[in-house]
Amino acid sequence: MTAGHLPDEVRNDSDEPLNTVDALVQLSFLVQGVLTRVAAAHDLSLVQVRLLGILRDRRPGMLELARHLGLDKSSMTGLVTRAEKRGLVLRVPSPHDGRGVLVSLTPAGRELAEEGGAEIDRAIGELAQALTAGERAQLRALAAKLLAAAPAGEAGRPPVR
Amino acid sequence: MTAGHLPDEVRNDSDEPLNTVDALVQLSFLVQGVLTRVAAAHDLSLVQVRLLGILRDRRPGMLELARHLGLDKSSMTGLVTRAEKRGLVLRVPSPHDGRGVLVSLTPAGRELAEEGGAEIDRAIGELAQALTAGERAQLRALAAKLLAAAPAGEAGRPPVR
DNA sequence: TGACCTAGTACGTGCCGCAAACTAACTTCA
DNA sequence: TGAAGTTAGTTTGCGGCACGTACTAGGTCA
Numbered sequence: 024m025t026a027g028h029l030p031d032e033v034r035n036d037s038d039e040p041l042n043t044v045d046a047l048v049q050l051s052f053l054v055q056g057v058l059t060r061v062a063a064a065h066d067l068s069l070v071q072v073r074l075l076g077i078l079r080d081r082r083p084g085m086l087e088l089a090r091h092l093g094l095d096k097s098s099m100t101g102l103v104t105r106a107e108k109r110g111l112v113l114r115v116p117s118p119h120d121g122r123g124v125l126v127s128l129t130p131a132g133r134e135l136a137e138e139g140g141a142e143i144d145r146a147i148g149e150l151a152q153a154l155t156a157g158e159r160a161q162l163r164a165l166a167a168k169l170l171a172a173a174p175a176g177e178a179g180r181p182p183v184r
Numbered sequence: 185m186t187a188g189h190l191p192d193e194v195r196n197d198s199d200e201p202l203n204t205v206d207a208l209v210q211l212s213f214l215v216q217g218v219l220t221r222v223a224a225a226h227d228l229s230l231v232q233v234r235l236l237g238i239l240r241d242r243r244p245g246m247l248e249l250a251r252h253l254g255l256d257k258s259s260m261t262g263l264v265t266r267a268e269k270r271g272l273v274l275r276v277p278s279p280h281d282g283r284g285v286l287v288s289l290t291p292a293g294r295e296l297a298e299e300g301g302a303e304i305d306r307a308i309g310e311l312a313q314a315l316t317a318g319e320r321a322q323l324r325a326l327a328a329k330l331l332a333a334a335p336a337g338e339a340g341r342p343p344v345r
Numbered sequence: 346t347g348a349c350c351t352a353g354t355a356c357g358t359g360c361c362g363c364a365a366a367c368t369a370a371c372t373t374c375a
Numbered sequence: 376t377g378a379a380g381t382t383a384g385t386t387t388g389c390g391g392c393a394c395g396t397a398c399t400a401g402g403t404c405a
Contacts, residue, residue, distance in 0.1 A: 040324070044304070047211075050327045050331065051212040051213075053212075053334055055216060068392075070393095086351085095395080096353070097393085097394070122352040122353065122402070143205070151204045151208065154329060158329070162207055163207045165315065165323050167207065168315060169311060169312075169314055170211065173311065246384060258365090258385075259363075283368095284370090284382095349405100350403075350404095352401080352402095353399085354399080355397085355399100360394105361393105363388105363390090367385080371380105373380080
């Protein structure tokens with residue numbers, strides 16, 4: 024049942040109505056698709072965009088970063104290393120902890136982060152234009168409720184694999 | 185602006201209200217997270233789950249499959265090959281086209297597909313339990329509207345990269 | 346000091362995704 | 376019929392992402 028609950032395509036040309044599960048799943052693919060496209064337009068992966076996004080307001084250590092992204096710390100090394108090679112990010116030794124490293128944006132990284140962030144706002148916002156103001160308010164309320172219900176341990180982190 | 189619009193965490197302990205963009209983005213991460221966890225519980229990747237899902241009702245060729253998944257055809261080869269090695273999927277020569285290959289589920293693959301599908305229904309459905317029946321109806325309507333608005337060429341496919 | 350813990354890196358593995366080059370089979374059309 | 380072009384799929388090479396294990400170096404605490 025639930026014919027398309029695995030979104031073989033995020034299309035709208037099917038005439039059968041969505042059930043709730045399909046609605047959530049397909050919507051998530053739609054949004055992720057937009058995000059991925061925006062990232063790709065700047066030659067970034069989605070993870071990298073998220074990395075930059077975090078670094079806009081913070082200057083965390085590797086481990087903290089890994090926690091935020093839901094990654095293993097060993098995965099962080101590679102992620103940061105690649106970003107560093109591209110000149111987006113800098114590793115600076117922690118002043119308080121000889122082992123520690125703080126990751127911070129380079130000017131180029133910051134620029135990309137701002138730009139990317141704005142473009143995501145634009146792209147998703149454009150999508151949201153399909154809704155009336157009232158509907159958008161509904162959507163916010165529903166999302167808030169769902170997010171609040173997410174059992175943190177169960178689904179509290181972004182996808183990892 | 186939009187402090188957490190790149191969801192460094194899909195959490196709910198922030199007290200600031202969501203804007204619409206955040207709502208969509210964070211919701212998408214939440215759902216993808218659930219999907220990914222379910223997949224991982226069966227030692228599958230999300231793509232593999234989607235593959236199995238498609239094959240439940242179809243027996244497509246490689247290219248058609250690639251189109252459904254939004255992948256390059258060369259990516260399909262690897263995906264199907266891995267699935268085949270795990271005994272989930274079978275390549276059968278197309279009766280109508282000497283070049284063609286039809287991909288179909290093995291019994292084991294079908295079982296996994298049914299199981300996974302059911303578990304996704306369960307997991308996402310459980311999430312949706314946070315909403316009242318009326319809210320779920322709202323959600324379906326909103327999702328349908330958003331999906332219908334997706335310009336097919338713009339965001340019409342699942343994430344690729 | 347020694348025993349432990351913590352932050353980060355290195356290494357090997359595997360999946361995913363792309364692009365370019367290739368083979369084999371089908372189609373078209375003169 | 377046969378040459379030209381198209382289509383289905385594989386192969387190869389590359390890079391990003393994610394993991395687990397093992398390791399180093401720096402802290403902590405008794």
